[in-house]
Amino acid sequence: MDFSLFVGKLESKHAHLSVDRATTTMRIAVLDAERGQCELVCQVLKSAGHSCSALVSGTELIAQTRRNSFDLLVMHWQTTDADPEQVMRAVREHLPANLPVLFITSRSCEDDIIAGLESGANDYIIKPIRRGELVARVQAMLRRAYPAQSAVEQIQFGNYVFEARTGRLTINGAPIDVTHKEFDLALLLFRNLGRPLSRAYILESVWARDVDVPSRTMDTHVSRVRSKLKLRPENGFKLAPVYSYGYRLEQMAS
Helix, strand or coil: CCHHHHHHCHHHHCCCCCCCHHHHCCEEEEECCCHHHHHHHHHHHHHCCCEEEEECCHHHHHHHHCCCCCCEEEEECCCCCCCHHHHHHHHHHHCCCCCCEEEEECCCCHHHHHHHHHCCCCEEEECCCCHHHHHHHHHHHHHHHCHHHHCCCEEEECCEEEECCCCEEEECCEEECCCHHHHHHHHHHHHCCCCCEEHHHHHHHHCCCCCCCCHHHHHHHHHHHHHHCCCCHHHCEEEEEECCCEEEEEECCC
16 A cells, blocks of 8 residues: 555544543654655554654664653564664663554565564554554554553542543642643653653643744743642652753652
């Protein structure tokens, strides 16, 4: 299937697709040596509500895993600059052990499929890629890897309870008056406790559909979230800037 046709049907065939960003937005790395196809896969996954990074070399992916966190990896098995099994070892070394990996192979070669699965990949898909199949496999893998984030209406972190469908947030049972963006930002921070989040990642995850968002807008929202949720060490959490990078929410030792 030609990739131009692959993407050309997105709006017409799947215009009914709606996405609850508070419950489904996940950070996905897509590795494919063919930049155009890599970006098109990203476009499909973004249309399903996810945040994607398009990477065209195994070396670039390995470097990214040392600086950024991802929730899922989609990887073309025939990479050009690095042995795919070496890339998989590096990914497993730097990213969480439960990170789901979907690999793409351009031919139904049993040896490639076996090598990919034995290297730690969770599933595979064979070109030509069909949009519906790609999205369905990715969603299924995310549900299995992160069950607490996919099928529940309430997501709890200590005394903080997020109701993803309604955008309601409570602390010790008391409701907190937050805007939609503040809710999304707070949930993003709690879902990534202890992990530094870059400004670019926060911007893409919370303001992905907005353009030309001033830098001070993010800082203002972070300040409001810190104040409204009382994210201070004496309350068990610390929301602090990471110099020249972004922000990190940490849970303090009791």
